Amino acid sequence: MKRLLNVRIITPVVFSILVLFFWQFGYRYTLFFQEPLQLFLTTGNYFWETLKLPAGFAGYLGEFFTQFYVIPFVGPLIILFLLLLLQFLVEKIFCFYSNSNKWFVLSYLPSVIYCFVLSDEFYLLSGLIAIIIATALSLFAIHIRNGKTRAVSISALIIVAYFISGGAFFIFLFTVLVAEFIGRKKRQNYSKAPIVLLVLWLIISIVIPVLIRNYYDPVPLRQAFVSDRFHKISTVLPFPSLIMWILIPALLWISAFFSKGITHNALVNRIAQLLILFVVAYSSYKQFPNPNAEKVKQYDYYVRHQQWEKIIELAEKDLPRNAFAVNYLNLALVKTNQLGNRLFEFRQLGSAGLFLPYDREHLSSVFGNEALYHVGLVNASQQYMFEGMEAIPDLRKSTRALKRLTDVAMINGDYALASKYIDLLKNTLFYKKWAQNAELYLYNELKINTHPDWGIKRTIRPQSDYFFSVHNIDVILLSLLHDNPNNRLAFEYLMSYYLLNKDLGSFMRYVSLGHAFDYQYLPRSCQEAVLYVLGLQSREAVQDNPYPINPQTTQRLNSYVNIYTSYPDAEMRLKNDFGDTFWYYFHYR
Amino acid sequence: MIMRYIFLIFIAVLFVSCTGKPQNAKPLNEYPDIFPDYTFVTIPSKIAPLNFEVKDDGKRFFVLVEGESSSITASGKRFIQFSERKWQKLLAENNLLTFTVWSKSSKEWMQYKPFDVSVKTEPVDSYLTYRRIAPGYQVWSSMGIYQRELSSFREDEIVSNRLFPGSCVNCHAFNSNDANSMMFHLRGNNGGTYFVSDTSVFKVNSKPEQLYSGFQYPYWHPSGQYVAFSINNTAQAFHAVADKRIEVFDSESDVVVYDVHNNKVVATPLLMSGEWFETFPSFSPDGMYLYFCTSKATPMPENYKEVKYNLCRIAFDAKTGTFGQEVDTLVRVADTNMSVTFPRISPDCKWLLFTLSDYGNFSIWHPEADLYMLNLETGEYCPLEAANSEDTESYHSWSSNSRWVVFSSRRVNGLYTMPYIVYINEHGEAEKPFLLPQKSPDYYKNSFYSFNIPEFVNGKVNVSVRNIENAFNSEGLKVK
Structure with missing residues (x-):
């Protein structure tokens, strides 16, 4: 009993510590990065619009919890809570046919896998929630003792499970099928469901997604069965999620047939389970987390919070190697008056390290907008950010993008447009205050001109028109300097551009512009x-x-x-x- | 017994407070500031309720809508939303509606000056189709072509890129407002021009080998046998300064006619001149003429501000599929020093509505772009004053009976295009337009999409997902 107690206490404690450690010290910037790439509105309309699509409920909850990632340490706590909830439900699945203590360690298996899966930024929290919902519904259904009630309930719950949890409804389907097949052998008073009913459930499971996509929500056939709430890219098959859909019903089956064999040697059994858990955890760890991506997200976090010195400290410890990180490092250097002094202390990647080329794929233009914004190219920053928002793979909108679009609209005096974005942000939990403050500036030229950021941008943004192309960034920086000779960032970026490109002729022609800066x-x-x-x-x-x-x-x-x-x-x-x-x-x- | 009285009093108070006209309200000598602005607009008799938001600091609002023979009320804390059933009955019984708006601040009720809404008996087509897309640069997330039943708030998808991820659907067009005769382009994998006839769909590979570009801007010939297309080499450039975002321009463009029945392209050198850019074809409703816009060709984008389009036409014989030998010019750059786009002729052949902007052919990005009406009998044209605004007015199309026009405008916030419907009287004059009503008055505020190419349609497009998918997966006809 004592040993048993120890296992039941030690396992969750160790699991919780490891999960919190992994997220808080390993991959917290992934969470900080994910949070502003969604726009969760607290309006009733948003609730109903989200709920009316398959997996919408799981999606809504996923977005709801994701918004709290903005608070340090809360993201890891939310993930831990959901993983423990999943473990609890899986343990109950094991309980259905046997004493759960035998399988206690292994009940952590789905949670361990999904802990690492979530560190891949493309896998959504809503996927985990969908799995939890479907598992909970499965447990509810298989515990109904009366055969007729159970049959009717399952028939209805298949549809409910599909509509609120999307592809995770396969967990429900497979779990009830497993329970019905082996139920009468393993549990007393568990009445037998006729084969015809099982076939009917299978038919419902195939027909409902097809009907919904043909007549209600036209999407590709595969997406109709999977839904877009597991992976950000709807055309990608979320393989780890698929494994979960099979694994959880499979664990029920395993518990039914293998419980007897392990009763006599509990210690060996636990060690074997731990070994399985370790092997699976290790393979998942190798498969999903990406430390290089995490580093870029750390840079991104510091840029968003304008913690320039931290970026430089980070680069001093570990030289940045990809274009995003180098771009951010150079931005930090120029913002702290160090670019011209320290440009060649760090590995450089040519002009792309100064201004990222426009790339319509994924989020590179979100990163690229930052340098453009700070140097005063606000329209180009707006273009990059707007495109970045449109390129978010799950087709959703972003608070981060809306904030930047508001910045630019304010700077440009597009107040009706700014007001639209502010109204949207006012319907969020964590950006409401920012939006309310921004609202005070609407239509107030004087107030904007004295704003610490917008006011400065108004003085350094382009005054003369031309077509922006990052490929002509030297000409554009010259034009910025022509419009405002005191734009120090433009000067240092321009000189850096010439030096990185070894264009000494142009460098010598324009280096005297530096006289403006004393x-x-x-x-x-x-x-x-x-x-x-x-x-x-x-x-x-x-x-x-x-x-x-x-x-x-x-x-x-x-x-x-x-x-x-x-x-x-x-x-x-x-x-x-x-x-x-x-x-x-x-x-x- | 006491409890019963209390309950009755409670119900009575509730009834009065919810449905009764506010008493002793302080009169205000101003009209209410409402969104959408429905004050003094003209609407058809079958249109969804004009739900709106009152933009003052009131805590509660009450609205009375009175006609000659009936009235309805609505109230709310922020939005005024009418019962659809009562609204339709009201429109059926009255030609003039008077809206009176009350606003309750923390202390008292205030009554705004009443405003009128005129109800026309001339019907509007039952559906409006449009593409919804974010007004971006080169990337789009969700986009699709949708149909909206005008007498209600019901909207259905015709085709979207949720069904075909990563693709772009655009340039939908109907033959004479006929819901059973539609085409649209789908770009991307398995792209092409899709023709929808009743419920069947077929695909045409719309980049004939002999042409430098695929089919672009379409217009149906009323016979249904032909569709005129522009073919364009289009590019974009991005402005650095605040007041403009995007410049879209052609470095080459011509006009051809596609013979749908014989799957071949019909062309004339007069519409494929290397020295001129020809674009935006539009058949006259009698099918006798093909109207188009044309500008002297010049190197692009260097001279983008110099490109200004005339409005021209050429005779077309649908029986033989041949063109006339002469081009008439109806609106000359020499006279306007501006650029014509989107010529659209009223089905009764009396009026031609077009957009006029400072230069170029992508008027949606031109804040100065306005609608102009050309009298086809006299050749005179003038701005459609009541419909125009300080911001962009661009794409437009006529109702089947020539009494209504739907057009896109950026007047609300300068970026997100919205569909406005305007009544055109028999003299070609417009009355005040109204924004397409939505169930929730904050719909447009929360929307991330522009409404492109609004087109009236006489019924619902009934095309199944399976038929579109079959066409998508087919090889498609190769245009001769």
Whole structure:
């Protein structure tokens, strides 16, 4: 009894700690990332519109819980709660034919799998909720003792299960079928359902989705059976969810036929179950979580919250390697006046590291909008964000996008449009306050002009019209500087663009625009490039240059040149002391 | 006994407070600010209830709608929503409705000045079709072609990209408002031009080998044998400054006619000139002429502001499938210094409604775009003043009886296009248009979609999911 008690206490405690640890310290930014990619409205209309489609109820609950991810630590707690609820229901499934204690450890199997599945951003919380709902309905149905009542209830509940949990209704169907097939052998007073009834249930399960999609909600046949509440991309078959639909009824079957064999050796049995659990957990862990994606989401979180120093700290610990992260790092550098000084301290990816090219697939334009917005290209930012919202794979809208679209509408003075977005955000739980505050600015030019963000953007946004294309970003940055010579971000981005592209002709033509910013010294990379170009002309040109250049940089250039011109293995020798200079980048990258 | 009295008093109070006209209200010398703006509009006798929101700080609202022979009331905390049954009865019995709106602040009731709504007996077609799509740039999420029963709030899907994920459905067109004769394009995998006849569907591969582009903007010949299409090399560019978003332009465009019965393209050099851009074909209701817009060709996008379209027409013989030898110009750029798009002729052949904007052919992105009416007997044209607004008015189409026009407008928020219906009298003059009513007055506020290509249809399109899917999965006819 004592041992039993221990297992019943230790297992959930260990499970809870591991789940919380995994989400809070491993993948919390996935949750922070997911939350604003939906627009959960607290209106009655939204409730009914969501509910009227198959799996709408599960979807509604999924969105409801997902909105709380915005609060630190609440996301992991919600996931833990739902996983424990699923385990509880699965344990009850095991109980149906045998003493649940025998299978207690294994009852965590579906929860363990889905814990890792959810770390793939494409798998929705609504999928887990749908599985829980269908499992709960299954338990309810198989526990009805009266055969006739059960038959009628199951016939109706198949339809209900389909409509509220989508494809998870297969859990219900398979579970009741398993119960009916083996029920009379294993449970006393469990009356026999005629075969014809089982066939009828199968027919209902096939016909209902087909009828609904033919006459009510036209979707592809496969989607009609699966629904779009498990995976964000409706054309993708959510394989892990499918496994769950079969696994849970299979566990009922297993408990019915294998309970007897394990009664005599409980310890071995538990170790075997633990082993299964461990193997499944390990394979799921290898399959679903993506640490690289998590890192990008961490950058994204810091950018959204304008925690620029944290981005730089993160990059200093682990050099960013993909375009999204490099783009965000450069944004953080430019926002903290460090881009020109530290550009070559980090691995660069050319102009894409400064401004992401437009990509209509998935969410890259959501990331790309940030640099455009901060440099003052608000219309381009609006384009990227609008497109990003339209590219959200589950065809839903986004609070994050609406906030940015509101920003741009306010800056542009499109108040009717801003008002539309504000009204929508006012119907959310966590963006209501922001929207109410934004509403105070509507139609108030003076107030907007003094807003710490919108006011500044109004002064640096383009004044003269042209067609935006990220491929001509240098010309566009020049135009921004022409419209507002004090746009420091535009200047540093422009210089960085030239340096990364090794376009020294253009760099020298426009570096003098930096005089507008009262630099004591030009940004270090610019000093290095200026000295390099002048050094190629003559020693006098270096000495008599009119640019604000730190004498130390000149000394460093001399040291660099000495090594560069004296050693055949100069690249290796220069790497340590000069790897972060423009000269090294120019010669060796 | 006491409890019974209390109960009766409670019921009486409840009844009075819910249905009785507010007493001792303070009169206001202004009309109520309502959304949609239904003040002094003209509506057909079979239209869904004009539900609206009163935009003041009132805590409760009461509305009395009085006609010559009957009246109805409605009340609410935010929205005014009428009973559909009572509303239809009211419209059937009255030609002029007077709306009186009361608003209750925390202290007292206030009564706004009453406004009238004129009810015309000339019917409007029973359905309105439109495409719903986000007014984006190059990406779309949900989109589809839908049909709305005008006398109720019922909306049904005809085809959407939920059924064909990732695809784009566009340019739906009907032959003379006939619900049984429809076509639309579906772009993407298994794309093509889909023709719907009654309940059957067939697909045409709408990029003939001899043409540089697939079929684009369509218009049916009234015989049903032909559909005129523009073929366009279209591109987009994105403005950097605040007041404009997108420029859509053609670097090439021509007009051809597709012979549906013989599956072949009929063309004339007069409509396929390399020196001119031809687009937006439109047959006259008698089928004798093909109207179109044409501009001098110029390198694009460099000269995008220089592209301005004339309105022209050419004779067409449906029996032989041949064109006339001359092109007439009805509206000249030389006169307007503006650009004509979307010529649409009233079914009684008296009027031609078109859009006029500063330049180009994608008028939906031009805030200055307005509707203009051309008298086909006199050749004179003038702005359709009552229908136009400060913002964009663009696509439009006529009802079967030439008395109603539906058009798209961005007047509410400058971005999301909404369908307005306007009455046109026998002199070609418009009365104040009304926004397509929705059951919930905040429908448009919560919507993320524009209503594209609103078209009146004389009945419900009955096409099954299976038939569309079969056509989708078929090879499709190769156009000769």
